[in-house]
Amino acid sequence: xxLREQWVAFLTILVKEIRRxxxxxxxxxxxxxxxxxxxxxxxxxxxGSRIGDMGGFDYMQYIVPGLIMMxxxxxxxxxxxxxxFSTKFQHSIEEMLVSPMSPVxxxxxxxxxxxxxxxxVGAIVTVLALFFTDLSLVHxxxxxLVVVLTAMLFSLAGFINAVFARNFDDISIxxxxxxxxxxxxxxxxxxxxxxxxxxxxxTLLNPVVYMVNSFRYGILGVSDVNVxxxxxxxxxxxxxxxxxxxxxxxxxxxxxx
Amino acid sequence: MTALSIRHLTKTYKNGVQALRDxxxxxxxxxxxxxxGPNGAGKSTTIGIVxxxxxxxxxxxxxxxxxxxxxxxxxxxxxxxxPQEFNFNQFEKVFDIVVTQAGFYGIPAGPAKVAxxxxxxxxxxxxxxxxxxxxxxxxxxxxxxxARALVHExxxxxxxxxxxxxxxxxxxSMWEFLTELNRQGKTIILTTHYLEEAExxxxxxxxxxxxxxxxxxxxxxxxxxxxxxxxxxxxxxxxSAAPVLNGFTVRLRDARTLEVDVPKSEPLNDVFxxxxxxxxxxxxxxxxxxxxxxxxxRLVERNLDSEVPA
Numbered sequence: 001x002x003l004r005e006q007w008v009a010f011l012t013i014l015v016k017e018i019r020r021x022x023x024x025x026x027x028x029x030x031x032x033x034x035x036x037x038x039x040x041x042x043x044x045x046x047x048g049s050r051i052g053d054m055g056g057f058d059y060m061q062y063i064v065p066g067l068i069m070m071x072x073x074x075x076x077x078x079x080x081x082x083x084x085f086s087t088k089f090q091h092s093i094e095e096m097l098v099s100p101m102s103p104v105x106x107x108x109x110x111x112x113x114x115x116x117x118x119x120x121v122g123a124i125v126t127v128l129a130l131f132f133t134d135l136s137l138v139h140x141x142x143x144x145l146v147v148v149l150t151a152m153l154f155s156l157a158g159f160i161n162a163v164f165a166r167n168f169d170d171i172s173i174x175x176x177x178x179x180x181x182x183x184x185x186x187x188x189x190x191x192x193x194x195x196x197x198x199x200x201x202x203t204l205l206n207p208v209v210y211m212v213n214s215f216r217y218g219i220l221g222v223s224d225v226n227v228x229x230x231x232x233x234x235x236x237x238x239x240x241x242x243x244x245x246x247x248x249x250x251x252x253x254x255x256x257x
Numbered sequence: 258m259t260a261l262s263i264r265h266l267t268k269t270y271k272n273g274v275q276a277l278r279d280x281x282x283x284x285x286x287x288x289x290x291x292x293x294g295p296n297g298a299g300k301s302t303t304i305g306i307v308x309x310x311x312x313x314x315x316x317x318x319x320x321x322x323x324x325x326x327x328x329x330x331x332x333x334x335x336x337x338x339x340p341q342e343f344n345f346n347q348f349e350k351v352f353d354i355v356v357t358q359a360g361f362y363g364i365p366a367g368p369a370k371v372a373x374x375x376x377x378x379x380x381x382x383x384x385x386x387x388x389x390x391x392x393x394x395x396x397x398x399x400x401x402x403x404a405r406a407l408v409h410e411x412x413x414x415x416x417x418x419x420x421x422x423x424x425x426x427x428x429x430s431m432w433e434f435l436t437e438l439n440r441q442g443k444t445i446i447l448t449t450h451y452l453e454e455a456e457x458x459x460x461x462x463x464x465x466x467x468x469x470x471x472x473x474x475x476x477x478x479x480x481x482x483x484x485x486x487x488x489x490x491x492x493x494x495x496x497s498a499a500p501v502l503n504g505f506t507v508r509l510r511d512a513r514t515l516e517v518d519v520p521k522s523e524p525l526n527d528v529f530x531x532x533x534x535x536x537x538x539x540x541x542x543x544x545x546x547x548x549x550x551x552x553x554x555r556l557v558e559r560n561l562d563s564e565v566p567a
Binding site: 001002004005006008009011012013015016019023086087090091092094095096097098099100101102252256257 | 270305308309310311312329330331333334336338340342343344345346347348353357358360361362363364365405
């Protein structure tokens with residue numbers, strides 16, 4: 001296939017993915033909007049007003065970047081894992097396997113779809129947050145880079161999960177038992193400076209801490225960790241997961257006999 | 258020119274099942290080729306490998322001169338596949354399914370929509386273009402898969418039991434459509450359990466059983482191998498016993514029906530002459546089974562016998 005044809009094929013998957021998550025918006029776009037609004041009301045307004053400042057900002061402002069990032073992580077992961085597993089489950093993956101599309105294009109299309117949903121939900125949550133607090137954008141470039149890389153990283157993780165999944169239980173285990181604890185303990189609701197030294201050390205092993213803090217740095221200008229190193233780590237993880245996912249797709253793991 | 262060349266193809270699944278044991282065959286450009294065999298013989302595995310849905314264990318597949326190993330993209334562009342099972346997203350709209358498939362082949366939206374309309378109209382699905390696929394009947398779903406397989410204008414169309422479970426009227430219209438496609442130059446490979454279908458449509462045939470090719474020839478030569486044909490004769494009046502006919506084996510099915518084995522070497526006229534001499538009138542006559550079906554059963558049974566240890 002020529003480069004132009006590969007580009008058309010990539011856009012085809014991306015459009016298909018966007019069409020899918022917008023068609024089922026009550027399952028994909030509405031729930032995070034409702035959940036995050038509840039977080040803003042309960043943690044931000046009601047409880048937050050009694051907590052006081054954190055990291056030099058009022059509590060509502062402090063948690064907003066983390067909550068946006070939490071939505072991006074959950075939705076980019078959820079989009080790819082459910083969409084790709086569904087294509088396996090319904091055998092419609094064969095439509096792609098018989099075509100001359102390269103594995104890079106197939107993977108790229110799904111990742112772009114995951115990023116699209118992650119960013120769409122991130123934008124919705126950001127707009128909702130503006131009803132509750134004022135937000136500035138201290139480092140726009142860092143903010144954009146972190147959010148796109150994180151969405152890409154978790155889209156890739158969702159893809160790998162879908163490759164190995166054999167039933168619908170398999171696509172909910174990781175989000176429930178791994179992703180949710182990592183996100184809640186990833187500095188979304190508190191500064192890790194508040195933790196005892198031992199637990200701070202343990203928390204630093206959680207990759208979500210680096211994403212949340214880098215994103216918070218982009219919006220508020222404060223971070224508990226080194227932003228440069230964080231970006232490098234996110235980028236490194238993304239490259240590793242991309243190569244793993246591509247290898248699985250090339251070998252046909254879980255999708256070809 | 259060879260549309261499809263398969264050389265020494267083998268496939269062993271992870272569970273140890275050897276689905277294909279050194280298969281070789283050629284399908285020439287413009288041919289209408291039948292791949293027959295009992296369930297589990299290796300037909301779908303062969304098609305799966307040719308359409309890149311199954312990884313082969315060994316051998317080589319070449320499509321219009323392009324190897325699936327070294328020129329995979331070029332080879333895949335030449336093929337359209339209609340699988341046995343429905344394999345589209347049931348919640349997508351009919352039109353979107355076909356246009357999206359064109360996109361997977363790098364065809365931009367404009368020309369993709371034109372091609373999708375052409376085949377949806379031709380297959381009687383245009384009125385259903387905005388319906389979700391799950392709302393279609395079984396026959397419509399099969400036609401949708403054919404439209405989807407044709408949207409990128411492949412030179413080789415592979416259909417894995419395309420008429421399974423469709424009614425007679427639809428089956429006939431599909432036959433007409435496939436014949437028309439073949440006349441326009443498309444090479445067609447068909448697997449089917451309806452041997453009448455293979456006999457009516459196909460010029461060449463390969464029979465696969467237990468992962469090996471047991472017959473690979475043109476339809477005419479194959480049918481010539483049939484040494485004995487069995488006919489059912491409906492009689493005008495009842496008879497109490499099977500009449501004796503020189504050179505033929507006759508069995509009485511019921512008082513008004515005879516079953517006669519006619520060797521290829523004997524003229525059929527002799528049957529009627531001898532029956533007339535015994536005052537037995539025949540009202541109608543038909544083949545007991547499709548001729549290809551008889552041959553198929555004999556070939557497959559022979560293959561089975563050869564596997565039975567002494």
